[in-house]
Amino acid sequence: MRARTAGSSGTGTGTGPRLVTRRRLLAVSAAVAGGVAFGAWRLAQPHDNPLLDGLADRAAAPTPFVRIDAAGVTLITPRADVGQGIQSLQAHLIAEELDVDPHAVALEPGPVAPAYYNAALMAEGVPFAAWDRGVVATTARTAAAAMAHVLGIHATGGSTSTPDLFDRLRLAGAVARETLKAAAAHVHGVARADLTTAAGAVVLPDGTRVAYSALAAQASTLDPVTDVALRPASAWRHLGRPMARTDMAAKCTGRLAYGADLRPVGPAGGTLFATVRLNPAFDAPMRHHDATAARAMRGVHAVVPFEDGIGVVADNTWRAMQAAEAVQIAWDPPAYPPTTEALWAHLDAAHTPDRRDSRLRDDGDVDAALAGTVLEAEYRVPLAAHAPLEPVNATVLITPERVEVWTATQVPGFARDAVAAALGRDGDTVVLHALPAGGSFGRRLEVREVVLAARLAAAVPGRPVQSTWTRAHEMSRAYPRPPQIGRLKGAVRDGRVHALALDSIAPSMVESWAARLWSAPPGPDAWITIGGHDQPYALPHYRVTGYRAPASLPVASWRAPGATANAFCHEGFLDELIHAAGADPVAERLRLLHHAPSRAVLQAVAEMAGWQGPHLPAGADGPRGRGVAFCLSHGVPAAVLVEVTATDRGIRLDRAWATADIGRVLDPVNAEAQLSGAVLFGLGHAIDGALTLADGHVQQRNFDSHAGLRIDQVPTVEVRLLETGARLRGLGEPGTPPAAPALAAAVFAATGTRLRAMPFADTVDFA
Amino acid sequence: MRLTVDGTTHQVDAEPEMPLLWVLRDELGYTGPKYGCGAGLCGACTVHVGEAAVRSCQLPLAAVDAPVTTIHGVVDAHGRVAAAVLDAWIAHQVAQCGYCQPGQIMQAVDLLAQDPAPGDEAIRAAMWGNLCRCATYPRVLAAIRTAAASLAGDGPARG
Numbered sequence: 001m002r003a004r005t006a007g008s009s010g011t012g013t014g015t016g017p018r019l020v021t022r023r024r025l026l027a028v029s030a031a032v033a034g035g036v037a038f039g040a041w042r043l044a045q046p047h048d049n050p051l052l053d054g055l056a057d058r059a060a061a062p063t064p065f066v067r068i069d070a071a072g073v074t075l076i077t078p079r080a081d082v083g084q085g086i087q088s089l090q091a092h093l094i095a096e097e098l099d100v101d102p103h104a105v106a107l108e109p110g111p112v113a114p115a116y117y118n119a120a121l122m123a124e125g126v127p128f129a130a131w132d133r134g135v136v137a138t139t140a141r142t143a144a145a146a147m148a149h150v151l152g153i154h155a156t157g158g159s160t161s162t163p164d165l166f167d168r169l170r171l172a173g174a175v176a177r178e179t180l181k182a183a184a185a186h187v188h189g190v191a192r193a194d195l196t197t198a199a200g201a202v203v204l205p206d207g208t209r210v211a212y213s214a215l216a217a218q219a220s221t222l223d224p225v226t227d228v229a230l231r232p233a234s235a236w237r238h239l240g241r242p243m244a245r246t247d248m249a250a251k252c253t254g255r256l257a258y259g260a261d262l263r264p265v266g267p268a269g270g271t272l273f274a275t276v277r278l279n280p281a282f283d284a285p286m287r288h289h290d291a292t293a294a295r296a297m298r299g300v301h302a303v304v305p306f307e308d309g310i311g312v313v314a315d316n317t318w319r320a321m322q323a324a325e326a327v328q329i330a331w332d333p334p335a336y337p338p339t340t341e342a343l344w345a346h347l348d349a350a351h352t353p354d355r356r357d358s359r360l361r362d363d364g365d366v367d368a369a370l371a372g373t374v375l376e377a378e379y380r381v382p383l384a385a386h387a388p389l390e391p392v393n394a395t396v397l398i399t400p401e402r403v404e405v406w407t408a409t410q411v412p413g414f415a416r417d418a419v420a421a422a423l424g425r426d427g428d429t430v431v432l433h434a435l436p437a438g439g440s441f442g443r444r445l446e447v448r449e450v451v452l453a454a455r456l457a458a459a460v461p462g463r464p465v466q467s468t469w470t471r472a473h474e475m476s477r478a479y480p481r482p483p484q485i486g487r488l489k490g491a492v493r494d495g496r497v498h499a500l501a502l503d504s505i506a507p508s509m510v511e512s513w514a515a516r517l518w519s520a521p522p523g524p525d526a527w528i529t530i531g532g533h534d535q536p537y538a539l540p541h542y543r544v545t546g547y548r549a550p551a552s553l554p555v556a557s558w559r560a561p562g563a564t565a566n567a568f569c570h571e572g573f574l575d576e577l578i579h580a581a582g583a584d585p586v587a588e589r590l591r592l593l594h595h596a597p598s599r600a601v602l603q604a605v606a607e608m609a610g611w612q613g614p615h616l617p618a619g620a621d622g623p624r625g626r627g628v629a630f631c632l633s634h635g636v637p638a639a640v641l642v643e644v645t646a647t648d649r650g651i652r653l654d655r656a657w658a659t660a661d662i663g664r665v666l667d668p669v670n671a672e673a674q675l676s677g678a679v680l681f682g683l684g685h686a687i688d689g690a691l692t693l694a695d696g697h698v699q700q701r702n703f704d705s706h707a708g709l710r711i712d713q714v715p716t717v718e719v720r721l722l723e724t725g726a727r728l729r730g731l732g733e734p735g736t737p738p739a740a741p742a743l744a745a746a747v748f749a750a751t752g753t754r755l756r757a758m759p760f761a762d763t764v765d766f767a
Numbered sequence: 768m769r770l771t772v773d774g775t776t777h778q779v780d781a782e783p784e785m786p787l788l789w790v791l792r793d794e795l796g797y798t799g800p801k802y803g804c805g806a807g808l809c810g811a812c813t814v815h816v817g818e819a820a821v822r823s824c825q826l827p828l829a830a831v832d833a834p835v836t837t838i839h840g841v842v843d844a845h846g847r848v849a850a851a852v853l854d855a856w857i858a859h860q861v862a863q864c865g866y867c868q869p870g871q872i873m874q875a876v877d878l879l880a881q882d883p884a885p886g887d888e889a890i891r892a893a894m895w896g897n898l899c900r901c902a903t904y905p906r907v908l909a910a911i912r913t914a915a916a917s918l919a920g921d922g923p924a925r926g
Contacts, residue, residue, distance in 0.1 A: 680902035
């Protein structure tokens with residue numbers, strides 16, 4: 001049994017979804033047919049090397065990722081570091097071939113440029129399961145990757161950075177190394193083949209070391225040497241071994257400068273500080289305002305009206321915040337369901353045939369299998385915030401010649417273009433300095449904060465304006481994760497799970513986000529059912545259908561968006577079915593999983609935990625229980641097992657185990673941190689991560705609610721990473737989706753209470 | 768008023784109600800303490816005032832009654848303890864996004880200065896208010912245990 005793919009002779013019923021699917025596939029086929037010829041031509045033309053623009057004399061940039069001058073070596077690490085450690089990994093990938101110490105060279109994010117496109121991000125945007133390596137799925141992925149190349153999408157997200165850059169950065173290092181060797185060969189009259197490299201130097205046959213920096217001028221006169229071979233894994237000195245992150249010491253000593261730590265100086269003076277105050281209803285207009293009192297407050301330089309609020313520029317962030325609150329404002333009401341109940345009703349109303357968006361899984365005869373005794377359940381996934389600890393901020397300096405922007409963003413190209421459009425400037429005059437982020441979880445895929453900062457800076461030309469969102473805005477006015485209803489039916493037979501049907505009802509996050517950045521893509525949105533339709537279970541009767549609620553309040557990405565919602569519904573209900581069948585949650589999943597790496601992660605997590613079923617003898621503090629869940633997302637099979645005690649004070653998380661298979665572990669230290677962090681993120685938000693609406697306003701304004709876990713709630717976490725998968729994968733997100741359903745199953749085992757709606761704390765108390 | 772930060776005394780001209788955080792960051796340029804919540808709920812702004820770890824976003828300038836130590840000056844102020852904590856933090860590769868870590872470290876230094884051998888419950892109680900959205904907590908716990916062990920023995924100490 002496989003998820004439906006193009007050309008399969010599926011046995012689905014009904015004409016609506018099949019027609020939609022078919023149109024989609026025709027569109028993909030056309031893109032492939034047209035794209036290969038064009039793509040082959042275009043792909044053969046590498047993007048311009050942006051480092052060559054304005055490169056100093058006697059400096060060399062043999063690839064877009066390496067610059068060498070008399071002062072030393074600079075590695076370009078274009079993917080945004082939002083905490084996942086990708087800057088350090090990018091440096092180590094280049095260094096592995098270039099033979100430099102990643103801690104001893106300069107690291108820069110580089111300019112916004114097509115040379116830094118993300119092929120993997122686009123490739124995973126197609127509606128095929130990650131384990132589907134069939135011809136059509138593979139071709140569609142290739143076409144999407146070619147689109148990313150042609151369009152030059154320079155972005156970070158979807159746990160794609162490592163697979164995207166694994167070969168490219170090592171090749172860049174190798175090209176730079178061989179070009180430096182060619183320069184040394186030329187200068188010293190020896191054959192390139194007789195040279196080696198070590199620790200930032202070319203080593204001549206007589207053992208003399210010539211520093212790369214001393215070869216920069218010569219290298220700048222040469223064509224890059226591109227006939228290079230990558231070193232085999234057996235020769236690696238960094239990759240696959242425990243690494244020290246390049247940013248660790250700076251982060252632990254307070255030396256690392258985040259966006260709000262910068263104090264640039266402009267021709268008219270030093271940095272000014274700003275904040276915004278927007279309609280508490282998303283994107284609803286401001287009717288009128290009176291800033292008289294605010295303008296008279298100490299330190300205030302400007303009050304700038306926007307369509308949906310105001311911004312204040314002052315000489316201190318706190319003064320800007322005080323003044324923003326002092327502006328008298330009348331707001332218009334929102335144009336979307338104003339309460340949590342109305343929003344659920346809006347989703348419920350979309351559970352109709354005409355809102356059917358996709359049916360990417362339809363195996364067996366589900367209707368017949370569900371004709372007898374069935375189990376039914378409804379799951380709910382609420383709005384949630386990203387709430388990175390660093391509130392989104394941007395610093396903008398406008399001069400007649402150019403605009404400079406300092407910000408942490410996952411989409412620097414879109415941010416630059418949006419600033420240029422807002423200011424009526426040519427994009428080439430906007431320089432974006434990409435910064436490390438104090439967390440993101442998908443938050444920094446948005447650009448409006450940067451645009452508003454630019455509009456504030458326009459009020460004070462020649463001075464940098466640093467606009468920081470308040471925590472209340474960050475929590476309540478950043479576009480949230482979409483809500484979702486999962487309606488499930490299932491049947492068991494002879495002690496086995498016999499049928500499962502999931503209807504996922506949600507607004508399209510992709511539509512909402514893409515329309516803000518560029519334009520909404522046509523066709524069904526696979527993200528509504530991702531983490532559901534693409535799971536490698538061989539259930540005899542198995543159907544996953546997406547229903548797209550009409551766009552209402554704007555929604556955004558999250559950590560493993562879509563998969564986190566669908567894994568909760570799918571795995572939560574699967575646990576119910578397995579319980580009804582009287583089967584073991586691990587054994588029954590192993591029986592159903594047809595994908596070897598997925599079976600392996602589940603077996604590994606059960607082995608680590610010494611799994612003997614969900615029930616444990618009661619402990620001294622109360623009844624105990626265990627739950628397990630699985631999800632394949634971002635190409636990574638991941639399993640989580642949780643053990644809880646139902647204490648007098650509430651549910652206590654005692655222990656958690658997690659496994660994932662990312663094909664190859666490049667940095668075991670950081671990989672452990674990413675998987676552990678993603679699991680704890682999923683557990684914490686399952687417990688208290690929910691935004692509620694009243695009058696169209698998000699009610700949660702700070703970390704007294706919606707905090708995620710705190711240290712006193714954290715279970716012990718034991719992680720094991722497997723490397724059997726065929727492809728190398730990223731690990732920033734895949735640990736999150738299975739966390740919530742594993743916890744729900746554990747709570748059921750300990751208490752008999754089924755948790756079908758997040759936040760769990762609305763149903764049971766947690767210690 | 769006069770304010771001593773990391774051993775340097777400054778003349779500050781600011782409203783008495785301005786929170787210390789914003790005096791440090793925007794008036795004086797000490798950007799180690801971070802703005803995370805503005806409400807004493809996350810701990811990213813933690814500094815020491817005198818001997819005590821405090822949330823600088825909640826302390827009005829007028830209430831600052833002792834020299835202030837930030838992450839930048841903590842090794843000078845708390846040599847042996849701070850060095851042990853920083854070494855342990857780096858050895859355990861604690862930070863992910865890193866934004867909360869100056870606050871975590873200031874809180875941990877305060878804990879170990881008062882209680883050089885805390886048990887896990889004491890660590891959790893002391894660190895409860897320091898939120899980490901990346902959930903680096905298992906390594907925070909491990910690093911504090913390591914720092915405590917190194918302080919108890921002949922472990923590395925730079926101060």
